[in-house]
Amino acid sequence: MINLPSSVEEITEETKRAFRAFDLQKKLEQATLAVSCSDLSAIQAIQLPSECTDFREGCNIRDMEGAVTLDWRVDPFTSMSDLTLLVFDGSGSGGVPYYVHTLTLVHGGRKSGFVVDQIKLQKSGKISYNNSASDYKIEIYVPPLAAKYVPEFLDYVYGKELKITTSNAPPLRYLANRFDLRDLYKEISTKFIPTDLEIGTAPLYCTLADQLKDFELRDRAIKIMAERMDKLNINSVKNLRPRLMRSLVQCEKLECSSEELSKKVAIWLRLHRELEQEREEALMRDCNGADESRNASTSSMRKDDNETMTDEDFYWLTHVQFMPQISPSEALFYFKFGSQYPQVMNELGSGSLKSRCLAAFTGKWAVDKLAEHVENKDIKPFELYENLDLESKVELLEASLVGAKKMLSENDEASKQQVATEKDAKRSDEIMYKANYESSSSSSPADKIMKVVVMGCGIHPANGIYIYKESGIDERTRSGSNLIVNNNTIVYEKEAIWNQKRVTFVLYPTTAGQYYSQHKLGVRQRNSQRTQTLYNSPTVMGLSGVIPELAWEVEGEMEGIHPPPQFVGKIEQTPTKSWNKSLTHSV
Secondary structure, eight states, X not given: OXXXXXXXXXXXXXXXXXXXXXXXXXXXXXXXXXXXXXXXXXXXXXXXXXXXXHHHHHOSSBOTTOBBOOOTTSOHHHHTOOEEEEEEOSSSSOOEEEEEOHHHHXXXXXXXXXXXXXXXXXXXXXXXXXXXXXXXXXXXXXXXXXXXXXXXXXXXXXXXXXXXXXXXXXXXXXXXXXXXXXXXXXXXXXXXXXXXXXXXXXXXXXXXXXXXXXXXXXXXXXXXXXXXXXXXXXXXXXXXXXXXXXXXXXXXXXXOOHHHHHHHXXXXXXXXXXXXXXXXXXXXXXXXXXXXXXXXXXXXXXXXXXXXXXXXXHXXXXXXXXXXXXXXXXXXXXXXXXXXXXXXXXXXXXXXXXXXXXXXXXXXXXXXXXXXXXXXXXXXXXXHHHTXXXXXXXXXXXXXXXXXXXXXXXXXXXXXXXXXXXXXHHHHHHHHHHHHHHHHOOSSXXXXXXXXXXXXXXXXXXXXXXXXXEOOEEEEOTTOOEEEEOTTOEEEEEEEEETTEEEEEEEEEEEETTTEEEEEEEEEETTOOEEEEEEEOOXXXXXXXXXXXXXXXXSTTOSSOOSOOSXXXXXXXXXXXXXXXXXXXXX
């Protein structure tokens, strides 16, 4: 049992002398003699005599059983602090002191490698903060966000349980790295963040990591948002600074169509403008108050935050490389909003934002919207258009006029094409019916031939009945390879009209090796023996005479021939080649 003096002052002074007598330098230089966790527990468990009621009742660092516990939150004299941690956050208001203990930060189970190194440097005389003979002082500079979490961080170092959340994970990760607490850093970086960082939390991680200059975490969050940009709720990123929004739009992992991206950026621009207006109003309210120092602090903070969007920000957010096409529904907004950034809107060329907006305004949606407004302004108001200057209105009207003419020309061309297609289909059906009638008009059942029907093909004249024939055929695919099908192979042909030309559609088998076969549907021009493949059947093993009915595919990337046949099937069985005509007639 330790004999302690009776008065509180003597107890405090005696205990403090005991700590000073502790040879800290020798413990640092000889790692084998370092105080272990059990040593720390023994020191913290010093028992005080029960009769010392005045000390027990007036001391907050001692539990009801009388064990002494180190605590950085109590009075530094009472807690016998021997280390001052001075934290600067760059605000210019001076550092915030935290009165801690070398016993905890240097030898505890959650010791700080940074503090150990700083004390070694002070002991060696390489750095000095005008310390007293028995106390140490360490200065550290951290971002403002990290400085707010220093108390929570110190609580963890002193043994309290730490609850990690999305909001505190980035600053605690920063402090763990800054103070060199490897276990805490590993816990946050490899266990919590990988499971918590997803599309819903990525915007907050991005914002906090940027404030902490944790670029690795910031870029991870941006990548996740970019990969799911088409699913991202823009309201969740309204607090992103223009520089961060630029990084998101420019991310190489961005997955979003041009028009959809133009919609999302337009929504963000509106939200950002509202936030700027709210900050301006708050600043005006502060300026009308009497606290000038607070006004100065607010102005300084607003300037440091760099929330105001510049011409450069707007230029990259709407760059043609990432947004080659503007959504017609947002074209007028960009046209109006861009007037605040003349350097961007005064650019020339087809890739300029102004040209892309005018091009988008030539579409059907924009032309109809403007026409309805001009026709009846009271019923169909169009404020974005009415708020434009006269020159801009003229430019939009000219673009709409060009768009209307273009749509009329396209409609006329489409109508002509439709008439030609229907005419081709009608003539092709007439040819098919005639050929089918001729092939079916034989007086002998044995003369009936095998037929195949093709249905659901994107080329309408290719649909219908095909009649078999034995023939050799030369096929040319789009890749340029040639394939000769052996003579006497059964093929099926259909005469038709396609693109106002007489053609023959051909259905024939090919082989791949000894065991696999595949059918192809191609087209042959009237005076040519070459067949251009249009569709391919699935490859089947054996049974070269069996035609796959489903799962046909388009050959290559040919345009205008989708979809492939939805069904291909035989209508009649093939005749027996050993048929004896004279015997049949005699019967």
